[in-house]
Amino acid sequence: MQYRIRNGDQLIGTVTNTKHFHWAGLTPNVTLHLSVASFNGFRESPRTSLTVKTRGIQVKVPVSLTAGATVSLVYLEYALGLVPIGTEPKGMFGGGNRQTLPAKVVSSVNGMSTIEITNSFNLMKDNLTMRKIADGSYAVFDGYKALYLR
Known part of the structure; x- marks a missing residue:
């Protein structure tokens, strides 16, 4: 058949x-x-x-957030070699192709929350895990691309 x-x-x-x-x-x-x-x-x-x-791209963040809450993520692209990825000075959120992305907290279990981007954004991999950076915000880096949660 x-x-x-x-x-x-x-x-x-x-x-x-x-x-x-x-x-x-x-x-x-x-x-x-x-x-x-x-x-x-x-x-x-x-x-x-x-x-x-289809669902949106999801990222994990090591902080308890309220499931169902809406948040905004910031996407940036950095020129390679300008600043080593993950070592940006406090307050340095330069970079190109800046986008503010709407997102929703889909779950929060044992201090780890999963956030889903709610538009058609597709410039980063799915299921990356953010980490806390020096200025207290959370970030995940994928080559020269970065997502931030402040």
Whole structure:
């Protein structure tokens, strides 16, 4: 048996003799209108549909925050070699491509909170862990990119 998978009316994949499908390259916080129909070589069955939304990028921060609370994260890009990543002087939050990102605390367990960015931001890896820096704020660095929670 063959199954055809669509997002809206766009065919995104076909699988044969399996009920598993992997879709690489999804982006954060995107609503998908998925449907699946079986195909027997002659005709397609009625589609079974479902609407889902991908989650946003998440970061962990070693502090207890209230689950459900909204916070803002600051994203910055630093020129390589200008300042060693993680050693910025107190108050030095320069850098380019500055963005203030809306986020929500999705959980807080044993002094570790998980924060999810609630827009389509996708410039850093998922599930990074922040650490407390010299000025008392929290930060995570990914090469020349940084996210801050003040």
